[in-house]
Amino acid sequence: MNPLHQLNVELGDRSYPIFIGKQLLDNSQLLTDYIKGSSVVIVTNTTVAPLYLNKVIQSLDSVKMRYDTVILEDGESFKTMSSVESIIDILLKNRHDRNTTLIALGGGVVGDIAGFAAAIYQRGVHFIQIPTTLLSQVDSSVGGKTGVNHPAGKNMIGAFHQPQCVIADTSTLDTLPERELSAGFAEVIKYGLIHDAEFFDWLEINIEQLMQRDYKLLSQAILTSCQTKADIVAIDEKESGLRAILNLGHTFGHAIESAMGYGNWLHGEAVATGMVMAADLSERHQWIDPSVKQRTIKLLTKTGLPVKSPVEMTINKYMDIMAIDKKVDRGIIKLVLLKKLGKAIISADYDPLLLQKTLLES
Amino acid sequence: MNPLHQLNVELGDRSYPIFIGKQLLDNSQLLTDYIKGSSVVIVTNTTVAPLYLNKVIQSLDSVKMRYDTVILEDGESFKTMSSVESIIDILLKNRHDRNTTLIALGGGVVGDIAGFAAAIYQRGVHFIQIPTTLLSQVDSSVGGKTGVNHPAGKNMIGAFHQPQCVIADTSTLDTLPERELSAGFAEVIKYGLIHDAEFFDWLEINIEQLMQRDYKLLSQAILTSCQTKADIVAIDEKESGLRAILNLGHTFGHAIESAMGYGNWLHGEAVATGMVMAADLSERHQWIDPSVKQRTIKLLTKTGLPVKSPVEMTINKYMDIMAIDKKVDRGIIKLVLLKKLGKAIISADYDPLLLQKTLLES
Numbered sequence: 118m119n120p121l122h123q124l125n126v127e128l129g130d131r132s133y134p135i136f137i138g139k140q141l142l143d144n145s146q147l148l149t150d151y152i153k154g155s156s157v158v159i160v161t162n163t164t165v166a167p168l169y170l171n172k173v174i175q176s177l178d179s180v181k182m183r184y185d186t187v188i189l190e191d192g193e194s195f196k197t198m199s200s201v202e203s204i205i206d207i208l209l210k211n212r213h214d215r216n217t218t219l220i221a222l223g224g225g226v227v228g229d230i231a232g233f234a235a236a237i238y239q240r241g242v243h244f245i246q247i248p249t250t251l252l253s254q255v256d257s258s259v260g261g262k263t264g265v266n267h268p269a270g271k272n273m274i275g276a277f278h279q280p281q282c283v284i285a286d287t288s289t290l291d292t293l294p295e296r297e298l299s300a301g302f303a304e305v306i307k308y309g310l311i312h313d314a315e316f317f318d319w320l321e322i323n324i325e326q327l328m329q330r331d332y333k334l335l336s337q338a339i340l341t342s343c344q345t346k347a348d349i350v351a352i353d354e355k356e357s358g359l360r361a362i363l364n365l366g367h368t369f370g371h372a373i374e375s376a377m378g379y380g381n382w383l384h385g386e387a388v389a390t391g392m393v394m395a396a397d398l399s400e401r402h403q404w405i406d407p408s409v410k411q412r413t414i415k416l417l418t419k420t421g422l423p424v425k426s427p428v429e430m431t432i433n434k435y436m437d438i439m440a441i442d443k444k445v446d447r448g449i450i451k452l453v454l455l456k457k458l459g460k461a462i463i464s465a466d467y468d469p470l471l472l473q474k475t476l477l478e479s
Numbered sequence: 480m481n482p483l484h485q486l487n488v489e490l491g492d493r494s495y496p497i498f499i500g501k502q503l504l505d506n507s508q509l510l511t512d513y514i515k516g517s518s519v520v521i522v523t524n525t526t527v528a529p530l531y532l533n534k535v536i537q538s539l540d541s542v543k544m545r546y547d548t549v550i551l552e553d554g555e556s557f558k559t560m561s562s563v564e565s566i567i568d569i570l571l572k573n574r575h576d577r578n579t580t581l582i583a584l585g586g587g588v589v590g591d592i593a594g595f596a597a598a599i600y601q602r603g604v605h606f607i608q609i610p611t612t613l614l615s616q617v618d619s620s621v622g623g624k625t626g627v628n629h630p631a632g633k634n635m636i637g638a639f640h641q642p643q644c645v646i647a648d649t650s651t652l653d654t655l656p657e658r659e660l661s662a663g664f665a666e667v668i669k670y671g672l673i674h675d676a677e678f679f680d681w682l683e684i685n686i687e688q689l690m691q692r693d694y695k696l697l698s699q700a701i702l703t704s705c706q707t708k709a710d711i712v713a714i715d716e717k718e719s720g721l722r723a724i725l726n727l728g729h730t731f732g733h734a735i736e737s738a739m740g741y742g743n744w745l746h747g748e749a750v751a752t753g754m755v756m757a758a759d760l761s762e763r764h765q766w767i768d769p770s771v772k773q774r775t776i777k778l779l780t781k782t783g784l785p786v787k788s789p790v791e792m793t794i795n796k797y798m799d800i801m802a803i804d805k806k807v808d809r810g811i812i813k814l815v816l817l818k819k820l821g822k823a824i825i826s827a828d829y830d831p832l833l834l835q836k837t838l839l840e841s
Binding site: 154155198202205206209210212214215216236238239240241249262264267269272273275276277321355440441443444445446447450465 | 516517572578598601608618632634635638803806807
């Protein structure tokens, strides 16, 4: 089918479109129009391959495109340099030249790995994002952040590398497990909190139907989320300032993910709890009305997301891991905090004692 | 001392200066003015560290800059992903944040590894090139190509990442082994062949004094080389066209390096022989006068460089390795060839039978 929505990420000669709608994988031309060069490597995982790999292959066959496939294990714990190297081994073994295109078919982990492989293979080849989870459709497939984890920290190795296009086929969400759908909503709700109070209101009204996977409402939520992210990325592609607000809840969340073992808490689950902690710390500074944290907890809870820090997380565990966050500057941890519903700031200007209270009591 | 020459690589907001002259490492401010952030990691190797590491440390101490040091094994065979990972381990272990600066102190291998680590650590941190070999001063430290080798091919993994500045201290050439000085001249002579016939004439006149390491002549040769490269890179930073001519002799040369085992033939030695092969193939097409190849052989020989393909290199070995060169496009090997002395082109429009003769008879 033709896309219900199209929007563009405006980045000069690196601009690209995002297509949103159902059964987009059945539209061969949508994909093949964006393939540069004469060969393709599809990167996917063991969960997604049985569901959607054939559709992509049919599109490639329709234009007689040579392709190879790399099927990774599923999960954040495989987001490593060695997964990237396994892709590069295939690229070299089968003599894919600099004009090849990588296709990332899967969730955020697949997109981050395949995007990073595309960024560093022969100093950069084209790639296309086909996100198949809500989280990747609203967040990780947009904006060009790619990379892998290091045992000492999440996303510590990576590159900015923009795709040729993003194809967000909402039909792929039909097969998404409930828990992953919830995890995706953490990032959707984030856009309301940091940038768009009206969208937050809209989510409160429609959350039950959204969780029922109403196609039109879901497409609208994805569009609004991508538009907000695209607007922010267009202003600050390399995160020298504004873009950092997209990380609301992520500094706390990354610490949870890392300490609990990658994959035990889903990224979205950790971010959900992290956003409550950010709201808590903002409230302790009297920057926001207590109702904001309460509404956030209520909406996240309706979405089936955790809002309490796991008991294993001590203050020391948080501080140790947060100290190597990418937003640390000269030893000071910068945090994304709320000034009101719909407005976030990045700041080192918080009270460390209040931070300790948040870490202890969340 | 103050630099004898300064030139700028013009790349918009990624522009940077190259400083050329003697005893520049004794000029603390030249280095420290270009350090961003609050910490530094110096990457060097076991050969260069005893000679020049202390000078860099003294400069850092003069401004009380926190630093760590990574000392790699010396040689092309260590230009691997695992060397990059060893740098990233130190960066994380000692909590260097995104505002750290990497300093590459050494030859092309150190620059390529450290530059690539800087490109992918936390999606990109600043770095400074202090090239200590002729080859790195005239070529690899300029233009932002970084990367490492893969067992299946040279420089197959990498990124474009421009430095903050390049400090080419010609005094470091005093300790350079004769063989490496010669290897550097391969790239110097290349600039004459591809772009500047007058410079080629000048090299023919001055080669004996240059090999005697005459400081002023060497500085002039480095300046002319860097200026040519900077001009080409400013036009075509990401090598979509023109920049490829900088690879004269490199497709043949990479095959020699790779087949003979990285490090057995120095890069400059392989490029020297490769340039003779490119001249040979150009002559077979009657694109250049036979005198061009003869003058090239004579000049390279005076510089102590090899001009004959090693006996181990069969046609099949060449073709197998050349087939995965970065300049391969849809299965066709593009070669940099000469149209006249001082003018190179990149072309797939050569006679494959003549290529076979060149491979067989060089």
